Amino acid sequence: MAALSGVGGAVWWLWRTDRLVRSRDRRWREEDAIRVGRRSLAEVDAMSWQDFxxxxxxxxxxxxxxxxxxxxxxxxxxADVIATLPDGRRLVVQCKHYAPHRYVPSGDMQKFIGTAWLHHKADVAVFAATCPFSRAALALAVQHGVLAVHRDLLGAWNTGTPLQAMLPLNGTGQGDRAHRKRWKDTYRF
Incomplete structure (x- = not known):
């Protein structure tokens, strides 16, 4: 009976160790996949909204x-993503995975502003999108202190710029009208 119990304990220990190793490996692979330079914006565009x-x-x-x-x-x-920043502030992120040629409309920004601060008690609110923001949506973001991470800022974040370094950049980086037209013409399908 003692031998059977010992074998059972050994089998359980091996099974548990295997589960722990596989779990750590899976987490490492997920973290490794998002390291600097590992994803292009084209790969981000190909993601599902859940993957984004x-x-x-x-x-x-x-x-x-x-x-x-x-x-x-x-x-x-x-609140697609909720987290705590390294300095202890509460972060709430709204994610929109739209086609690169689209714009985030002001209605999406209005809804997020209406819930980020009051309902979710955000200290820092971020709206991350795979496309640019409409002029009205960007103006709302700046007025209400929401960091609008448009496609260009997403590219910077994707390649290693820390989120906290981007907080002062709100409302910038989408370029002038000629830049946006060239960019939009490039991504027409």
Whole structure:
């Protein structure tokens, strides 16, 4: 009986060790996939909206955020990713995975502004998108202190610029009218 118990204990220990090793390996691979220079914006464009939310959460982790949670469902009231910044502030991120030639409309920004501060108690609110923001949406973001991470800032964040370094850049970087026209013409399908 003791031998059977010993064999059972050894099997359990091997099974548990295998599970732990596989779990650590999976986490390492997920973190490795978001390291600097590992994804192009074309790869980000090819993601599903759920993968994009997980990707943004991974970027937050890379930048030192803790308690990172991905909602991954509708009805999240604009909080796709919630985390704690390294300085202890509460971060709430709305993610929009739109085609590169689209714009984030002001209605999407209005909804996020309406929930980020009051409902989710954000200290820092970020709206991350795979496309530019409309002029009205960007103006709302600046007026209400929401960091609008448009396609150009997403590219910078993607290649290693920390989120906290981008906070003062809100409302900048989308270029002038000629730049946006050239960019939009490039991404027409």
């Amino acid at each position: 939310e997980r990707y943004v959460a991974g970027l937050c982790r890379r930048d030192g955020c803790t308690d990172v949670e991905v909602s991954g469902k509708s009805g999240d009231l604009g």
